[in-house]
Amino acid sequence: MTAQAPKTNPLKVRNVHFKFDEVPKHWILGSTIATHFINSMHIVFPEGEKFFIRSVRRYAKDMKDKNLVKEINNFCGQEGVHAREHERFWEVMNEQNLQPHRFANFLKKTAFSGKYSYEKVSRNILEKIKPGLGDKFSLSVTTALEHYTAILAHALFLEPIATNDNIAPQMLELLHWHAAEEIEHKALCFDVLKEVDDSYILRVSGMSLATILLFGYITAGQVYFIAVDKDKSIVKMPFETYFLIKTIVFGQIGKELSKNLLSYFRRDFHPNDIDDRHLVDNFFKDKAYA
Ligand SMILES: [Fe+2]
Numbered sequence: 569m570t571a572q573a574p575k576t577n578p579l580k581v582r583n584v585h586f587k588f589d590e591v592p593k594h595w596i597l598g599s600t601i602a603t604h605f606i607n608s609m610h611i612v613f614p615e616g617e618k619f620f621i622r623s624v625r626r627y628a629k630d631m632k633d634k635n636l637v638k639e640i641n642n643f644c645g646q647e648g649v650h651a652r653e654h655e656r657f658w659e660v661m662n663e664q665n666l667q668p669h670r671f672a673n674f675l676k677k678t679a680f681s682g683k684y685s686y687e688k689v690s691r692n693i694l695e696k697i698k699p700g701l702g703d704k705f706s707l708s709v710t711t712a713l714e715h716y717t718a719i720l721a722h723a724l725f726l727e728p729i730a731t732n733d734n735i736a737p738q739m740l741e742l743l744h745w746h747a748a749e750e751i752e753h754k755a756l757c758f759d760v761l762k763e764v765d766d767s768y769i770l771r772v773s774g775m776s777l778a779t780i781l782l783f784g785y786i787t788a789g790q791v792y793f794i795a796v797d798k799d800k801s802i803v804k805m806p807f808e809t810y811f812l813i814k815t816i817v818f819g820q821i822g823k824e825l826s827k828n829l830l831s832y833f834r835r836d837f838h839p840n841d842i843d844d845r846h847l848v849d850n851f852f853k854d855k856a857y858a
């Protein structure tokens with residue numbers, strides 16, 4: 569039996585503007601491999617977040633619980649600020665000759681807006697099978713991706729290498745702020761999906777596609793940025809790859825991710841079963857923008 573989901577505070581939209589002055593090109597441990605893994609997320613997140621907003625907002629009018637309507641608006645507000653701040657970093661990447669817009673256009677076209685993009689094709693097919701199924705599936709994929717962002721956020725707060733000594737401080741602040749808000753709103757899409765359609769099959773099928781999309785595009789972006797990076801050190805890259813695999817797959821992040829990912833497949837799972845509100849409170853306690 570699932571424990572009763574704990575009551576959470578109302579979501580708050582924090583209109584934060586980060587300063588990205590003097591961010592070095594390889595801003596995580598001086599590593600090309602690690603930096604471009606997260607640089608890829610700077611592209612994938614904003615487009616993904618716009619998709620989340622589209623997927624959940626269309627259901628606001630159907631919610632019986634008026635508090636959920638308010639929280640959908642706040643969720644969209646938080647995701648909108650995340651997308652904007654990650655997108656602002658594209659300017660820095662552009663100055664570093666990483667040509668982020670080329671990868672962003674590829675992602676936009678193939679995943680969301682092109683005639684044969686995932687979003688268009690899957691919605692068209694599913695809407696023909698049953699009207700409304702395409703929208704429900706988009707919400708299910710969003711709910712699964714929100715689970716990913718919440719468990720990645722959880723792992724980031726526990727990761728010993730995520731310190732100002734290893735990661736450019738302004739970038740670590742951006743990642744931690746985003747992570748805190750992902751944990752804060754982790755149950756919203758799940759609760760909306762539950763009210764729209766409580767089907768277990770719908771929920772887990774969204775997770776399958778979410779996994780392929782998320783890791784497929786992040787890896788594609790990482791490979792693209794490594795390819796266009798003229799300052800990479802070919803000699804250092806095998807060592808950097810070994811270190812990243814050791815840290816992500818076999819370290820704290822890998823342990824936390826696998827444990828929390830599997831919990832999504834429990835029939836009675838609810839995101840608030842993972843009790844990590846203290847990570848959010850702890851992060852925001854001394855922030856002026858909290
Ligand atoms: Fe976000």
Ligand SMILES: [Fe+2]
Nearest residue numbers: 647714717750
């Ligand atoms: Fe989110």
